[in-house]
Amino acid sequence: MTDSCNNRCPPLNDDHDVVKMAHGGGGRAMAQLLDDVFRPAFDNPWLAKQHDGAVVEMPGAMAFTTDSYVVRPLFFPGSDIGTMAVHxxxxxxxMCGARPQYLSAGFILEEGLPLATLRRVVDSMAAAAVEAGVQIVTGDLKVVERGKADGVYINTAGVGKVVAPKPVEPTRIQPGDRILLSGDLGRHGVAVMTAREKLELESAIESDCASVVQPVLALLEEGIDVRCLRDLTRGGLASALVEVAESAGLAAEIREVDIPVREDVSAFCDLLGLDPLHVANEGRFIAIVAEQDVARATDILRRYPVSQGAVEIGHFVQGAAGLVTASSMIGASRVIDRLSGEQLPRIC
Amino acid sequence: MTDSCNNRCPPLNDDHDVVKMAHGGGGRAMAQLLDDVFRPAFDNPWLAKQHDGAVVEMPGAMAFTTDSYVVRPLFFPGSDIGTMAVHxxxxxxxMCGARPQYLSAGFILEEGLPLATLRRVVDSMAAAAVEAGVQIVTGDLKVVERGKADGVYINTAGVGKVVAPKPVEPTRIQPGDRILLSGDLGRHGVAVMTAREKLELESAIESDCASVVQPVLALLEEGIDVRCLRDLTRGGLASALVEVAESAGLAAEIREVDIPVREDVSAFCDLLGLDPLHVANEGRFIAIVAEQDVARATDILRRYPVSQGAVEIGHFVQGAAGLVTASSMIGASRVIDRLSGEQLPRIC
Incomplete structure (x- = not known):
């Protein structure tokens, strides 16, 4: 009950102040932190109401999803936990064929987190929300003791209006459907790993963390029959393909030579014995489309910087459900499996 | 990359197995944990699709909210973190005047958490979801290293259809409107505190954690003009009243003698120097209604076990925004302020 904030809280000072247990107490200190850091950054009429939740209009079919973000370190080349939590x-x-509209944000803060760090994370989220065209309309804040939570964990949940005219899901995949990959693989995982281990590389490898909303909506709006979409986060391309193929009840064949991996990423993975197909990405996805749509879909994706490297890498075939094989440059073929174990913990 | 789960995972064993970093890796071990623990408990067609999110129908105005749960210990008299995360x-x-329909669940698990503990938490959530009439349709799982996350942190976000014909918010409160309190105060906070400190009380005080959905929907369905609702979690009745009064631009007067607090709770609070008006509850709320609705609203609330102790405790008046005064039995009056500092950390 002893507290620096007994009658009136002194103004917060970014140079000195840190998060205290009292900031999670539901009282005056928490109100101050919300007013000073969160509401100005995420400024919108829903948060201004200071209610237990937000009321939004959401006609028809809606997609609903959540993710918690525990990436370590909080900042790494090309991105940070706040940006990731939105994108x-x-x-x-x-990936559900929806236009993202509203997000919730739940923060678990570690006692002692510098206020300046918190503000940087929150500002990153706010900027990413503007970029993705979404509003952060409701939130929650908890504080846990020193030594827990690595500074900050963030959960976001999101809702969006489904704009795809047909379901976007693996069960709609047909034999012969093509697999489009939106760009080069592995940069996010490598960027986090180099930041965590403080590895000095000749050239900095930056995370690919980005919103892929624009190219996905463009595919749908321009009438491409998108059978399925999947982003290539934890477990990488390999795990995503195996999962989708399992759900589709089909096998898949990809051509390894057509999968773009930057030379520096490839060299780094070789050095550490990592398979780029298993490394996490935060701005990459696969789109499954019918053969006749491949050329047009690829053209649409290439219009957007985040997917300008889009390329067809293979197709689905009748076969054992979930069997994914990759042919190499010399024509040999290997089975691609989902990641076993934890290749790189705390990547997202 | 060394992992017990390299080619095929051995079946999970509740007696021996614990959460490993690999369970958060997005690969095979994670798939096994999801299949074995989460999907059977939350069994529904949305989760069965194993997609990145759920597609639900949500016509018209919708409420959207989120909370993270970091309560310590995970289990305490009368409830546990899983039940709380749903209720x-x-x-x-x-509190937004909505019928809850769909939840998301984001788990942050600590490496080493016994699988049996995780299953107990998940089963509690599943039971609470059934009780509240909601489906857990999408989720996420992260694992952090030993020493972080106190076993498990849970975030839930929820969506529900707004059924209130008029907005349920502080700005609709008029001078003269009455404050109904749904039941006795302080049991949740005291239950968590006794469990954490392993205090031996003569009579166990159990948390009031419960869903208040039924009585709230009954008020709305039976035509009570509910001006505002607020649950009395962190910061207790005092913080909730001050916040609501501030947003309403009004003052409030309550009668302390009419506020139900169990004798054992009161004695415990006296002993520790706590004000029951500041202690957190997890199954209590205030409903603000017009004077002419008080009798009928009270009758409706008393029909439900969770709010059978409902009682009118005061009213709103013209005055300084956010000024809440309580009159005592002997007629003296004191200003009620929101909680300053962190009375009891990690209560929710």
Whole structure:
């Protein structure tokens, strides 16, 4: 009950202040932190109401998704936990064939987190929300003791209006359907790993973390019959393909030579014995489309910077459900399996 | 990359197995944990699709809310973190005048958490979801290293259809409107505190954690003009009243003698120097209604076990925004303020 904030809280000072247990107490200190850091950043009429939740209009079919973000370190080349917490969740909505609209944000803060760090994370989220065209309309804040929570864990949940005219899901995949990959693989995982281990690389490898909403909506709006979408986060392309193929009851064949991996990423993975097909991405997805749509879908994707490297990498065939094989440059073929174990913990 | 689950995972064994980092890796071990623990408990067609999100029908105005749960210990007299994670979020939706329908669940698990403990938490959530009439349709799972996350942190977000014909919010409160309190105060906070400190009380005080959805929907369905609702979680009745009064631009007067607090709770609070008006509850709320609705609203609330102790405790008046005064039995009056500092951390 002893507290620096007994009658009136002194103004928060970014140079000195840190998160205290009292900031999670539901009282005056929490109100101050919300007013000072969160509401100005996420400024909108829903948060201004200070209610237990937000009331929004959501006619018809809606997609609903959630992700928690525990990436370590909080900041890494090309992105940070706040940006990821928005892009990761809007991307999941896009994968459902939906236009992301509203997000919730739940923060678990570690006592002692510098206020300046918190503000940087919150500002990143706000900027990412603007970029993705979503509003953060409701939230929650908890504080846990020093040594827990690595500074901050963030959960976002999101809702969005389904704009795809047909369900976007693995069961709609037909034998012969083509697999489009939206760009090069592995940069997010490598960027986090180098930041965590403080590895010095000749060239900095930046995370691919980005919203993929625009190209996905463009595919749908321009009438491509998108059978299925899947982002390539934990477990990478390999796990995503195996999962989708399992759900579709089909096998898949990909051409390894057509899968773009930057040379520096490839060298880094070789050095550490990682398979780029298993490394996590935060701005990459696969789109499954009918053969006759491949050329047009690829053209649409290439219009957007986030998917300008889009390329067809293979197709689905009748066969054992979930069997994914990759042919190499010399024509040999290997079975691609989902990630076993934890290749790189705390990547997202 | 060394992992007990390299080619095929051995069946999970509740007696021996614990959560491993690999369970958060997005690969085979995670798939096994989801299949073995989560999907059977939350069994529904949305989760069965194993997609990045759920597609639900949500016509018209919808409430959207989120909360993270970091209560310590995970189990305490009368409830546990899993039950709270469902009831807390459905109650927030009810406070928006909405019928809760779909929840998301984001788990942050600590490496080493016994599988049996995880299953107990998940089963509690599933039971609470059935009780509250909601489906857990989408989720996420992360694992962090030993020493972080106190076993498990849970975030739930929820959506529900707004059924209130008029907005349920502080701005609709008029001078003269009455404050109904749904039951006795303080049991949740005291139950968690005794469990954490392993205090031996003569009589066990059990948490009041419960869904308040039924009585709230009954008020709305039976035509009570509910001006505002607020649950009395962190910061207790005092913080909730001050916040609501501030947003309403009004003052409030309550009669302390009419506020039900169990004798054992009161004695415990006296002993520790706590004010029961500041202690957190997880199954209590206030409903603000017009004077002419008080008798009927009270009757409706008393029909339900969770609000059978409903009682009118005061009213709103013209005055300084947010000024809440309580009159005592002997007629003296004191200003009620929101909680300053962190009275009892990690209560929810």
């Amino acid at each position: 990761g969740t809007v991307n999941d909505l896009a | 807390g979020t459905v109650n927030d939706l009810a």
